[in-house]
Amino acid sequence: MLPLIQREVVDKRDWVTEVEILDIFAISQSVPGVIAINSAIFIGNRLLGTSGAVAATLGVVLPAFLSIIIVITILTGLRGNVIVEKVFTGIRAAAAALILLAALKLGKTAMQGKIGYLIAVIAFGMIVIFNIHAMWAVIFGGATGLAVWLINKGR
Amino acid sequence: MLATLFWVFFKIGIFSFGGGYAMLPLIFKEILVLGLMPVKEFSDIVALSQMTPGPIAVNAATYVGYKSALFWGATVATVGVTLPSFLIILIIDSIFTKFKESMAVKAILSGIRPATVGMIASAVIFFAKTSIFTGGFSVTEFLKEPWQAFDPAPLAIFTLTIIGAVRFKLGPIALTILAGILGGLFL
Numbered sequence: 001m002l003p004l005i006q007r008e009v010v011d012k013r014d015w016v017t018e019v020e021i022l023d024i025f026a027i028s029q030s031v032p033g034v035i036a037i038n039s040a041i042f043i044g045n046r047l048l049g050t051s052g053a054v055a056a057t058l059g060v061v062l063p064a065f066l067s068i069i070i071v072i073t074i075l076t077g078l079r080g081n082v083i084v085e086k087v088f089t090g091i092r093a094a095a096a097a098l099i100l101l102a103a104l105k106l107g108k109t110a111m112q113g114k115i116g117y118l119i120a121v122i123a124f125g126m127i128v129i130f131n132i133h134a135m136w137a138v139i140f141g142g143a144t145g146l147a148v149w150l151i152n153k154g155r
Numbered sequence: 156m157l158a159t160l161f162w163v164f165f166k167i168g169i170f171s172f173g174g175g176y177a178m179l180p181l182i183f184k185e186i187l188v189l190g191l192m193p194v195k196e197f198s199d200i201v202a203l204s205q206m207t208p209g210p211i212a213v214n215a216a217t218y219v220g221y222k223s224a225l226f227w228g229a230t231v232a233t234v235g236v237t238l239p240s241f242l243i244i245l246i247i248d249s250i251f252t253k254f255k256e257s258m259a260v261k262a263i264l265s266g267i268r269p270a271t272v273g274m275i276a277s278a279v280i281f282f283a284k285t286s287i288f289t290g291g292f293s294v295t296e297f298l299k300e301p302w303q304a305f306d307p308a309p310l311a312i313f314t315l316t317i318i319g320a321v322r323f324k325l326g327p328i329a330l331t332i333l334a335g336i337l338g339g340l341f342l
Contacts, residue, residue, distance in 0.1 A: 028244075046248070089342050091335045093282075094334030096283045097316035100317070103272055111272060125273075127277040134170070134181045134184060135169075140270060148262065
């Protein structure tokens with residue numbers, strides 16, 4: 001989705017500069033939420049302030065919102081059908097594979113050094129083995145990152 | 156109900172570093188706690204979201220909201236999950252340069268990033284539980300007899316999907332359709 005945003009707002013419409021958009025993408029990855037939506041909020045805010053941000057958010061969210069409501073309407077009629085259930089078991093297996101690949105891809109860039117691997121493994125264990133709410137994994141990761149930095153700075 | 160939905164998705168929105176996939180374990184947990192729907196049903200919609208436009212996080216919020224309280228449920232959940240990003244970005248944009256260069260922020264994010272990798276990996280287990288694992292999944296059982304834990308036919312689809320993505324560079328839409336066809340024919 002990011003190349004699409006870049007082409008539209010930088011190349012076609014000249015709303016933000018090439019450098020600005022890279023900064024916007026970088027920070028959009030660092031704050032909670034989906035990168036595409038975050039970037040839209042940033043760009044809307046830069047152009048027109050809060051109302052621009054609201055308009056951009058609605059624009060980027062609406063297609064997803066509407067397409068899911070359509071999917072629900074279609075699915076409700078198909079539920080309980082034996083073949084459909086089999087198709088879905090296949091699709092879920094594919095989703096498991098696609099998400100695993102996403103985790104591996106992100107892992108390559110996100111894990112720097114032994115501490116990174118340790119944090120990832122502990123976060124995984126917290127959720128899967130100990131059934132802890134995933135927000136604690138985020139808090140744990142952030143706190144560890146901060147602690148490591150403070151310790152290194154103190155040296 | 157609407158207030159609960161809003162609050163739950165607002166909370167999810169606050170902790171959803173690392174985008175849509177990292178949000179999945181948060182949503183799974185809330186669905187289980189609130190008993191909103193069977194985990195399997197939610198997995199289905201996320202799996203389908205690989206093919207529909209838009210971020211998976213929005214798709215998931217819309218779906219859970221709609222199933223719980225129809226149109227207004229969908230609206231409230233979607234607004235709830237987006238609002239934290241919205242507020243945070245409006246604040247950060249006013250201190251953009253400071254935020255970008257803050258060492259403390261960088262340090263915190265360097266810890267959160269690997270945590271989100273763990274979160275995404277945990278989402279794989281949730282999906283595996285309703286597809287490639289037979290029955291429930293427990294770590295102790297898995298360690299005792301790893302091969303007993305797998306259902307061979309879905310495991311084959313799982314493996315083929317990985318091969319299709321890595322070896323043949325197929326996109327998620329094509330892979331999801333292929334997996335659905337294979338599932339319908341052979342499971």
